Amino acid sequence: MLRTLHIRDFVIVDQADIHFGPGFTVFSGETGAGKSILIDALALTLGGRADAGVLREGAARADVSAVFDTPDHLRAWLADREIEAEDELVLRRVVDPQGRSRGFINGVPATVAQLRELGDSLVDIHGQHAHQSLMRADAQRDLLDTHGGHGELRGTVAQAWKTWRERVKQLEAAERDSASREAERERLAWQAGELERLAPQPGEWEALQTEHSRLSHAQSLLDGAAQAIEALDGEEDSASNRVNAALHLLQQQLRHDPALRGVCEELESASIAITEAVSDLNNYVSKVELDPARLAQAEQRLSDVFETARKFKAEPETLPQLSANLRQQLDALQAAGDVDALRKQTEAAQADYAKAAAKLTAARRKTAKDLGKLVTQAMQTLAMQGGRFEVDVGAGAPSAQGDDIVEFQVAGHAGVTPRPLAKVASGGELSRISLALSVIASSAARVPTLIFDEVDSGVGGAVAEVVGRLLGELGQRHQVLCVTHLPQVAARGGAHYRVSKAESKGTTQSRITELAASDRVEEIARMLGGIRITDTTRKHAREMLAN
Known part of the structure; x- marks a missing residue:
């Protein structure tokens, strides 16, 4: 429910803080006093169009905030956008002299689309020219769906339609590009086959290079290892003999100077290290073999990998990843070009759409009977005795809104066959029917706040009393705000505000006063x-x- 509307420097309102309660609230005032400005200000916070014209003359900026109770079903929406969900939901819009605007939700910067999305769940506004929109087939369909609560069914149909169209596009592309796709598939298949025959493994190129270097220098490695063993532990002038001799001499001198103990320990460590090195070298020599056959194999494998890499203009070490990428591309191309599979998917998507659309059609036809009955009853009290209202749900072309063409038909008098609303209703009749539709459809609306901006124009007398009663009854189920010029409607309000206009310091200002x-x-x-x-x-x- 709308709790408060704060307006600063908007059109001819310098400052206004309006507090609202539940039930039916009316706004009245002389023509030109600015009654509809309130609706325009609220619409701005709900994502309406902003321009420099909304600024009060001489003001630096227009600033409008609307405070609502936070509906439970919107808390998840707020949490998903990292907006703190408090008990109050504050929508704010600021417009500068250049017409640029900024939006906020609970103090967090927000886009106009986000404000509009929230607004659709909070407020439903029926403008004074709403009856004109009833001429459009889409408006008639939307009003029928609003009354029937078909939002979920329409969402299912829209998603099924989107999926079906995507499948159709994929199928058409596959059929249109089949020749070029086949050529591309053959190219990828050849490349993938070349690499699969080579079967390069991750890390193989580096390992091959290391192995080839070892095999091609095996004799040199053996000779070098043998010479090192001789130098370390040979029978003649070896490192082991020299270290041990030095250690023996110093150990004899320890009794004269204990300071030599550290040097002796270092020489003992060196002797042990030489012994271990000699052992490791002997072990190495026992494993290194002269293997010309394996060397030839390694050389051939290196040559194959290198030539393949050169053919693909790639580095040898990247061939394993290239092979995997080519296989993925080939699989994706084959899936995209599988016309039979795509045709089956398209047929399945079409069947899903048809099923969803049929459910929506059935719901619309059921709602059409109910809406026709209710509006017909309302017409009898709106100076259209004997009149009849019907909703025709006919077959149309498939679309995101379903397969149906919805047409409102009316008979203004008894004994007359109903005909399309746009062709037979006079201006006054159209206005009254629009009002009845607005009230009846809003009764089923899920939004907490309903606003009627001079929708009672064109009626008076006893009809005006009926309009006031209808809006008053609606106020028992929703929060209803109504801008009116009819005393019969204003008298029904639980709260009443007067909008007046006065000149102050050479400027015209609008004032809103609760009566x-x-x-x-x-x-x-x-x-x-x-x-x-x-x-x-x-x-x-x-x-x-x-x-």
Whole structure:
């Protein structure tokens, strides 16, 4: 529910803080006082169009905030966008003199699309020219779906339609590009086959180079190892003999100077290290073999890998990854070019769409009977006695909105065959039917707040009383705000605001005032009697409020 509307420097409103309660609230005032400005200001916070024209003359910026109770079903939406979900939901819009705007949700910067998405779940606005939109087939369909609560079914149909169209495009592309795709497939298959025959393994190129170097220098490695063993532990002048001799001499001198103990320990370590090195070299020599056959194999493998890499203009070590990439490309191309499989997927998607669309059609036809009955009943009280309203749900071309063509038909008098609304309804009849549709469809709306901006234009007398009663009844189920010029409607309000206009310091300003009981009498009397208010009109106003 809308709790508060804060307006700063918007059109001719310098500052206004309006607090709302549940039920039916009305706004009245003389023509040109700025009654609809309130609706425009609220619409701005809900993602409406912004331009420099909304700024009050001489103001630095227009600033409008709307405070709502936070509906439970929107808390997850807020959490997904990292917006703290408090008990109050504050939507704010600021517009500068260049027409640039900034939006905020609970103080967090937000896009216009996000404001609009939230607004669709919070407020439903019926403008004073709403009856004109009833001429459009899409508006008639949307109103029928709103009344029937078909949102989930429509979402399923839209998704099924999207999937079906995507499959159709894939199939058409596969059939259109089959020749070029086959050539590409053959090229990839040849390349993948070449690499699969070579079967390069990760790390193989480096290992081959190391092995080839060892095999090609095997004799040199053996000779070098043997010479090193002789130098370290030969019978004649070897490193082992020299270290041991030095150690023996110093050990004899220890009794004269203990400071030599550290040097002796180092020589003992050196002797042990030489012994271990000699052991490791002997072990190495026992394993190194002269293997011309294996050397030839390694040379051939190196040559094969190198030539293949040169053919593919790649580095030898990258061939394993290249092989995997080619196989993936080939698999993807084969899947995309599998016309039979794509045709089956397209047929399955079409069947899914047809099933979803059929459910939506059945729901629409059921709702059409209910809506036709309710509007027909309302017409009898709106000076259209004997009239009849019907909703025709006919077959149409498949689309994201289903297979149906929805057409509102009306008979203004008894005994007349209903015909399309746009062709037979007069302006007054169209306005009354639009109002009945708005009220009836809004009864099933899931949004908490409904706004009617002078939708009662073109009616008066007894019909106006019926309009007021309809809106009052609607206010028992929703929060209803209504801008009106009819005293019969204003008298039904649980709360009443008067919008007035005055000049101050050379500028025109609009004021919004909540009326007390005595002030309401005066305002209703003004709406009844015009400029000159008499005791009779005041008495009539009191009677209307009492009733």
